[in-house]
Amino acid sequence: MSLTIKIKAEQGASKRVSLNGRLDTITAPELEAELDTLVSEPVQLVVFDMTDLEYISSAGLRVIFKATKAMKAKGGKTGILKMQPQIKKVFDIVKALPDVPIFKNDDEMDDYLNHMQQQVLDDQ
């Protein structure tokens, strides 16, 4: 099994990174390269859509952590949309990223994006 990565623009300066398949030692470098590029763009929120992510190892976690740190360093954020139970178990074991929001479904994510948009407008 391999990894398919799809990047799609969402509302505001947000991007959805959909991961389909396995994120392991072999496939992680490809995601890392994509994320290095993505983070350098004017993006405020990167949401990892893990609906179809079947497997994640520490190599995969490392890439997600790295992107989260990079986003935070530039005043942005990451989020996660939908984790399959075996993925959630891995995150729970390493107590990964307690400060990253996890959206159970698209509605929750859209609410968050709307809220973010509103905050930007309020601040202006």
Place this chain on the structure above:
Amino acid sequence: MHNRHQLQITNRLTELEALQDALQQYCEQHAIDRDVAGELMLVAEELVVNIINYGYQDHSEHKIDIAFSCNARQLSICFSDDAKPFNPLSQHDPELGLPSEEAAIGGLGIPLIRRLSDAQHYEYKEGHNIFTVSKNFG
């Protein structure tokens, strides 16, 4: 332990695929539950990647011997390598649960190996690290 299957890989990360395929096949042959197989895959990946990344000081090719065995209750994987003496579980877990700015990026494989397997055994014998990991299934 019966139903033994052995394979040998070299110390290159691309060899992980060979291990994955062999373990996948072995689990299917022995009708191992998908979730259990997935967790075993993860433990195996973390262990073999540790060996490949940290075991060798030289740039030579080394062989890693891997054996699967199982009975009605348990599946075991044994890794044997001639890297420098190293027990992956002798390392402390990195601090877990830190916010992203402070979170450790490395060492996350160790808690995964511990929590996703039921027994682990390490010995250094005749110039080889021998690490055996077992997982129970219903």
